[in-house]
Amino acid sequence: MSLSAQDEQHLRHSFKLADDAKQQGIHPFSAVLVDESGEVLMEQVNGYLPDLDMTGHAERLIMTRASKAYRPEFLNKCSLFISAEPCAMCAGAIYWAGVGRVIYGLSEERLKGITGNHPENPTLALPCRTVFMSGQRATEVIGPELEDDAAALHNGVW
Numbered sequence: 001m002s003l004s005a006q007d008e009q010h011l012r013h014s015f016k017l018a019d020d021a022k023q024q025g026i027h028p029f030s031a032v033l034v035d036e037s038g039e040v041l042m043e044q045v046n047g048y049l050p051d052l053d054m055t056g057h058a059e060r061l062i063m064t065r066a067s068k069a070y071r072p073e074f075l076n077k078c079s080l081f082i083s084a085e086p087c088a089m090c091a092g093a094i095y096w097a098g099v100g101r102v103i104y105g106l107s108e109e110r111l112k113g114i115t116g117n118h119p120e121n122p123t124l125a126l127p128c129r130t131v132f133m134s135g136q137r138a139t140e141v142i143g144p145e146l147e148d149d150a151a152a153l154h155n156g157v158w
Contacts, residue, residue, distance in 0.1 A: 003145055007079075007142075008145075010032055010034050010079070010103070011103055011104075011105060011145060012146070012149075013032055013081065014081045015030075015083055015149060017030035017083070019153055020045070021045040022153060022157060026045055026048070027046040027048050027049075027120070027121070028046070028153040028154055029045065029046040029057065029083050030043065030045045030046070031058040031059045031061075031081065031083075032080070033066055033078055033081075033099070035077070035078050036078065041078070042069075044058045044062035046058050055089065057086075057087065057089065059080065059093060059094060060093045062080070063090070063093035063096070066099070067096070067098075072097065075098040076098050076137070078099055079099070079100070079102070080101070080102050081104075082103070082104040083105050083153060084107075084150060085107050085111070085128050086102065087128075088128075090128075091131035095131065095139060098137065100139060100140060101140040101142070102141050102143070103142045103143055103145060104128075104142075104145070105143065105146050105147060105149065106147055106153075107143070107144040108125065108126070108128070109127075110144070111154070115158045128141060129141050
C-alpha cells in the first residue's frame, strides 16, 4: 500500500516538526493529528525536556490533549501522523483515545538500532501493531513509510 499524496504531506510535516525540535535540542519526535477532511487539529513534539519526563513522548502528549478535546467516536475518524512508530505506552494512549488510523515513519526496530541502549530512549522491541491487535477496537496502522528520511532526523542525536 502506498501513501496518498495527502498522507505523505502530513507525514513529511511530522518530520519537519521533529527536525525543528532537533534544532532546538529536543529529541526529534513529533505527532500530527488530522481529521477526516485532512485538517490539522493538533501538533506535538517530544516533551522529555526540560523536566526530563520519560513519559513525555509526542504521541502520549498529543493523545492526552486530544482525549480532553474530542470524544473517541470523533477521533476514530482521525489519523495520527508520527515521525517514528509509537512505543507500547504511546500505542496504549492512542488506543484509549480512540484514534482510528496511525501512519508512522521510522520503525521501533530501526530506532532501536540507532539509539542503542541510550538512557534517554531505551527503545522497546514491541511493535505497535501488537498492542493495537490486543484491543477491542480496530486501529489501522501504516508504516514504516519514508523510513530513510525519518531515520535521518536522528543523525547526531544519540
